[in-house]
Amino acid sequence: MFANYLPTGAEYFRLLPEMILTAAGTLIMVLEPLTGYRRKRFLGHLALAGLLAALWAAVVAYSSPGPAFNRLIVVDGFATFFRVLVIVVGILTVLSCWDFLARHKAESGEFYSLILFSVVGQCVMVSANELITLFIGLEVSSIATYVLAGYLRDDKRANEAALKYFLLGSFATAFLLYGVAWIYGVTGTTNLVDIRQILESRDVIHPILAVSTAAALMFVGFAFKVSAAPFQIWAPDVYQGAPTPVAAFMSAGPKAAGFAILLRVYLTAFGPIDQSWVPFVWTCALATMVIGNFAALAQNNVKRLLAYSSIAHAGYIMVAVATGTAPGAAAAMFYLAAYAFMNVGAFVVVSHISGRGERKVNIDDLAGLSSRQPLTAALFSVFLLSLIGVPLTGGFFGKFYIFKAAIDSQLYWLTILGLLTSAVAAYYYLRLIVVMYMRPAVDGEEELPPLGGGLKTALWASALGTLALGIFPSAVLNFAGASGAMLVR
Amino acid sequence: MTMTSVPLSWYLILSAVLFTLGVAGFLFRRNIITVFMSIELMLNAVNLSFVAFSYQWRQVDGHVYTFFVMVVAAAEAAVGLAIILTVFKNRATLQIDDVDSMKN
Amino acid sequence: MRPYTEIYFPVVVQIIIAIAVAAGMVGGSFLLGKKVRNRVKDTPYESGMQPVGSARERFSVKFYLVAMIFILFDIEAMFLYPWAVVYRELKLFAFVEMLVFVVLILSGFFYIWKKGALDWAPESDKKTEPKPLPAEASIATILNRH
Numbered sequence: 220m221f222a223n224y225l226p227t228g229a230e231y232f233r234l235l236p237e238m239i240l241t242a243a244g245t246l247i248m249v250l251e252p253l254t255g256y257r258r259k260r261f262l263g264h265l266a267l268a269g270l271l272a273a274l275w276a277a278v279v280a281y282s283s284p285g286p287a288f289n290r291l292i293v294v295d296g297f298a299t300f301f302r303v304l305v306i307v308v309g310i311l312t313v314l315s316c317w318d319f320l321a322r323h324k325a326e327s328g329e330f331y332s333l334i335l336f337s338v339v340g341q342c343v344m345v346s347a348n349e350l351i352t353l354f355i356g357l358e359v360s361s362i363a364t365y366v367l368a369g370y371l372r373d374d375k376r377a378n379e380a381a382l383k384y385f386l387l388g389s390f391a392t393a394f395l396l397y398g399v400a401w402i403y404g405v406t407g408t409t410n411l412v413d414i415r416q417i418l419e420s421r422d423v424i425h426p427i428l429a430v431s432t433a434a435a436l437m438f439v440g441f442a443f444k445v446s447a448a449p450f451q452i453w454a455p456d457v458y459q460g461a462p463t464p465v466a467a468f469m470s471a472g473p474k475a476a477g478f479a480i481l482l483r484v485y486l487t488a489f490g491p492i493d494q495s496w497v498p499f500v501w502t503c504a505l506a507t508m509v510i511g512n513f514a515a516l517a518q519n520n521v522k523r524l525l526a527y528s529s530i531a532h533a534g535y536i537m538v539a540v541a542t543g544t545a546p547g548a549a550a551a552m553f554y555l556a557a558y559a560f561m562n563v564g565a566f567v568v569v570s571h572i573s574g575r576g577e578r579k580v581n582i583d584d585l586a587g588l589s590s591r592q593p594l595t596a597a598l599f600s601v602f603l604l605s606l607i608g609v610p611l612t613g614g615f616f617g618k619f620y621i622f623k624a625a626i627d628s629q630l631y632w633l634t635i636l637g638l639l640t641s642a643v644a645a646y647y648y649l650r651l652i653v654v655m656y657m658r659p660a661v662d663g664e665e666e667l668p669p670l671g672g673g674l675k676t677a678l679w680a681s682a683l684g685t686l687a688l689g690i691f692p693s694a695v696l697n698f699a700g701a702s703g704a705m706l707v708r
Numbered sequence: 709m710t711m712t713s714v715p716l717s718w719y720l721i722l723s724a725v726l727f728t729l730g731v732a733g734f735l736f737r738r739n740i741i742t743v744f745m746s747i748e749l750m751l752n753a754v755n756l757s758f759v760a761f762s763y764q765w766r767q768v769d770g771h772v773y774t775f776f777v778m779v780v781a782a783a784e785a786a787v788g789l790a791i792i793l794t795v796f797k798n799r800a801t802l803q804i805d806d807v808d809s810m811k812n
Numbered sequence: 813m814r815p816y817t818e819i820y821f822p823v824v825v826q827i828i829i830a831i832a833v834a835a836g837m838v839g840g841s842f843l844l845g846k847k848v849r850n851r852v853k854d855t856p857y858e859s860g861m862q863p864v865g866s867a868r869e870r871f872s873v874k875f876y877l878v879a880m881i882f883i884l885f886d887i888e889a890m891f892l893y894p895w896a897v898v899y900r901e902l903k904l905f906a907f908v909e910m911l912v913f914v915v916l917i918l919s920g921f922f923y924i925w926k927k928g929a930l931d932w933a934p935e936s937d938k939k940t941e942p943k944p945l946p947a948e949a950s951i952a953t954i955l956n957r958h
Contacts, residue, residue, distance in 0.1 A: 225905050241916075249919045252926035351773050358780045362787050369791055378795045379807050385791050386743060389784050390734055393750035396777065397727060400754050403770060404720075404761035456810045523810075775890055782887035786880040793876065 230287035233294040235276040236302055237342050243269025244335030251328025259326040263313060266331035270310045270338070277302040277342070286348060290410055293348035296702030300552055301345035301479040307684075308472040308559050309338040315567040315677040316464040318668070322575050323462075325371060333370075334468065337363035341476035345483075350399045350409040353480050357395070357444070360473055361388050368461040368469070374576075380460025387443060387453040395440025401433035402488075414488040431495035437484065438499060444477035447537055448506035451530045455514075458526035463573055463580075466522060467566030470529045471559040478536055478555055482548050485540065486706040493543045500541040504633055507534030512640040515647050521569050522580050524647060525562070528606060531644060532558050538637055539621045542628040548703035550620035553696050557613030557688045561605040564681030568599040571674055572667060585651060587660025592667050596655045598682050603648045605685045608641055613688030620696065719760035726753035740792055740802045744785075751781045877929055888917055 231238070247262050247269075254262060281299040286292065312334055320326040340360025347353035365388065369381025403409050405426060406417045418430065439450065446454040458466045489496055511531030518524035536558075539551035572588065572595070573580050589596040605612035618641065625634045670678070688695060726749060733746030755774045762770020796802055891913065899906050924930060 224902065245916060245919050248923050252923060351776055355776060355780065358784070362783055365787055365791065369794060372794045373798070375798050376810060378791070378798050379809060381791045382740070382795050382807060385784075385788050386734075386740075386747070389747045389788070390750070393727075393730070393747055393754065396751065396754045397757070400757040400761065403773070404757065404764070407765045407767070409769070409773075459810050772894055775894065779887050779890060782883050786884050789876065789880055793873065 224289070226288055229283050229285070232283060233280050233285065233287040233346075234292060235280055236273040236306070237339050239273045239276050240269060240306075240335050240339040240342065243272070244332045244339065247328045247335065248332045251332065254328060256326070259328060260317065262328040262331050263317060263326070266313050266335055267310065269335060270306055270313065273338075273342075274303065274306045274310070277306060290412070291349045291352045292343075292346050294346055295705055296698060297479070297483065297548075297552075297706060298346035300556075300699060300702055301475060302342050304475050304556055304559055305338055305341040305345065305472045308468060308475070308563060309334055311563045311567070311677045311681060312464055312468040312472075314673040314680075315467065315563075315570060317673040318671040319462065319464050319570050319573075323371060330367070330370060333363045333367050336360075337367065337468070338472065341472055344476045345479040347480065347483075348411055350402065350411070350484075353484070354392075354396060354399060356476075357480070358392065360476060361392065361444075364465075364469055364473055367465045368457055370462055370465060374460075376460035377462065378460075380457045383453050384457045384461075387450075391440045391443030391450065393440075394436050394443075398433040398436030398438075398440065401429055401436065405429045405433065411484065411488040415490055418489070418491040427492065427495065430489075430492055434485070434489050434492070434496045435499060438481075438496065438503075441477060441481040441484075442503060445474050445481065445533050445536075446530050447503050447533045448510045448530070449503075451507065451510065451533070454530055455523050455526040458529070459520060459523045463522065463566055463570035463577065466526075467563045467570065470525070470566065471563050474529070474533065475555045475559055478533075478540070478551060481540060482551060482703075483706060486543065486545075486548055490543070490707055497541055497543055500537060500543075501630070501633065504534055504537035504541050505636060507531070507537055508637055508640045509534075512643045516643065518647070519581050519583075521582055521585070521651070522566075522577075524582070524651075525565055525569065528644065528647075529562060531640065532562070532606075534640075535618060535621055535637055538625050538630065538633045541630060541633065542624050544624065544628055545704040545707050546627060546700070547621075547624040548706055549696065549699040550617070550624045552699035552703060553620055553688070553692070554617035556695060556699075557605065557617040557685065560681045560684035560688065561602045561612070561614055564602040564678060564685065565599065565606065567674065567677050567681065568595055568602070571595060571670065582651060582654055583661075585654045586658040588655040591660055592670075595667075595670065595678075598678050599655065600652050601682050601685060603652055605689065607645045607648045611686070611689045613685045613692070615689055616692040616696070617688075716760055716764050719756060723753045723756040723760065726750075726756065738804050740795070740804050740807070743804060744788055744792065748781060748785065751777055874932065881924060881929060885917070885921070 243266065247265055250262060250265075277299060280294050281296070284294050284296070284299075287294065313331060316330065317326075320330065337360045340356045340358070340363065343356030344353055344360060345356075347356055365381055365385040368384045369377050371377040399409065402414060406414050408414060408417070442448075443450040443453070458470065461469065485493075485496060485500075508531055511527050511529075511534055515524050515527035515531060518527060532554075536551050536554050539547045539554065541547075542550075569580060572584060588599070601612065605614035608614045608618040618637075622634045622637060625631075625637070730746045730748075730750030730753060733749065734743055737743050737746060755777055758770040758773050758777070760770075762768065762773075792802070795807060799806065801807070892910075895906060895910055902909075
């Protein structure tokens with residue numbers, strides 16, 4: 220089978236985004252020791268150029284969709300959608316980190332390298348068509364993110380965040396891998412399409428118990444990565460302790476990629492045995508929505524609040540996964556895109572107001588933001604309204620499509636609960652807006668620095684993305700619908 | 709090939725036992741290094757499963773997967789030990805309960 | 813079936829080369845090197861640690877750093893085994909792929925080297941030229957210098 224194997228040019232072309240990102244990340248790593256501290260921004264621009272080139276490559280790679288490298292990788296609409304999404308999150312992170320890093324005197328090439336390597340891992344994850352490739356992508360992404368979480372290495376909280384993220388993350392990966400081993404043992408393959416065919420065929424006797432156990436073990440790994448209950452315990456501490464731009468990145472990129480592989484594995488490979496995995500996805504969705512939203516009510520730290528909100532949103536997306544249908548997958552894709560913009564935007568605002576040493580991250584520190592910096596306050600409100608799910612924002616259509624798909628699949632209880640918890644969520648998001656607009660600034664508060672160029676670009680881009688998805692959702696939704704349907708072919 | 713070969717189920721049982729020991733170590737041990745070693749034990753238990761299944765299917769794939777898992781485990785070990793070192797430097801403790809400063 | 817002598821001929825050649833390289837190194841340093849004999853030279857680990865003492869001493873963090881780097885580069889070499897197995901079938905493709913792999917590893921090596929992770933002595937020690945050891949220097953004085 221391997222003899223005389225030679226990949227064609229088209230196969231390399233399909234892997235172009237990953238190759239560009241790897242080359243750019245390695246180049247930055249090599250240049251880092253050769254660049255003086257004042258020139259580090261140049262490496263940031265290099266990272267941005269690499270990400271933009273990869274974005275272009277991800278789009279043009281879709282002009283020749285198909286499998287590559289012995290079907291380890293597949294470039295389809297689904298992969299392209301998520302590749303573009305994670306690369307855009309990488310771009311927003313690089314743009315928004317400059318002010319933060321300069322403030323903490325921590326600008327270095329390693330930061331950009333690690334962001335690029337993490338994005339490479341996510342790109343491999345979302346285009347993987349095989350479980351081991353998927354695992355490698357997941358680990359490349361995770362290991363880079365573990366380091367990023369502890370990037371400010373003299374900060375005790377950042378240490379703690381990195382430690383918790385690392386220990387729980389690798390624990391979860393071991394479960395995922397054990398599930399992969401069992402799938403390999405039962406089916407003799409790790410290719411997702413082949414697994415589906417074997418599970419579909421009636422003449423092959425496969426032990427359903429072993430396959431269901433494997434599906435459950437793998438779900439533990441995925442649920443950890445997307446911070447779904449009951450495996451969400453790491454998220455609040457890690458988001459709070461990690462540098463805010465990294466928290467923005469973690470809450471959007473790895474989460475989107477995590478949901479992408481969850482959808483691809485469960486809809487494509489485990490589609491024929493959905494009666495065995497839908498119950499635990501259902502339970503997980505329910506628990507995640509309740510825990511995330513109710514715990515967020517009690518938070519005073521904005522980063523921690525956004526962490527719980529991020530758990531809650533994972534719950535809504537889990538509802539879409541629980542449908543196990545193509546429209547559900549499409550709704551999850553749309554939601555993840557909207558979520559990436561609004562959540563990165565919200566974290567970028569927090570990183571702007573947090574100040575040196577990230578001391579000002581409490582809700583009270585938002586007081587009077589509308590008069591101190593009207594633009595920041597207005598954009599923050601857009602993100603928060605979208606997180607609530609107010610019409611004209613991406614968050615609204617995200618929730619709308621998810622609950623529509625859920626009703627079509629007769630998941631009435633999840634829909635009712637989702638709507639009720641969304642109402643709870645409105646309270647804690649609106650509280651932030653009220654503090655920004657209604658409460659006067661504390662006297663003697665030091666002036667906020669003006670928005671830097673990169674920060675401003677990232678904020679505007681996130682806001683435009685949020686609003687564009689809320690006003691013209693059809694283009695993205697149609698693409699998501701077509702690619703989602705390919706998963707269950 | 710061999711006169712008496714060990715049945716597949718024995719390997720799988722051993723692998724499951726090792727994996728469970730790893731999970732138990734992760735949950736109940738309080739020293740960070742021991743917790744970390746438990747994770748490595750889990751990964752190696754999975755490796756055993758891969759090799760056993762690979763032998764069962766008469767394929768070489770499972771062996772190659774083991775290589776990948778080992779490399780990933782080594783990369784994880786390097787990053788993990790570095791993180792543990794910075795934690796120790798800043799706190800002078802390796803007890804997991806002492807590393808808990810973030811609450812509301 | 814080829815005769816054993818033919819099958820094992822490459823092994824014999826390798827053994828001869830290995831002996832020649834080893835002999836060349838030992839012989840070359842014997843002929844060209846300076847010959848110093850004193851108490852320090854005769855210790856089991858010259859300029860290393862004291863071989864006798866408590867095992868519960870604390871090590872410098874440098875040991876861990878080097879150990880971690882060693883593990884990484886050591887394990888990466890594992891991919892050479894499957895590569896070597898299929899090398900004959902894949903020919904140029906395998907060669908180019910491994911070249912890419914090695915270049916990536918080397919850039920990592922370049923990074924840690926330039927970052928100073930491999931410098932054993934701290935910067936301050938390197939600037940001052942090490943004093944020539946007195947012939948009768950004891951192990952203790954050497955250990956105390958660092």
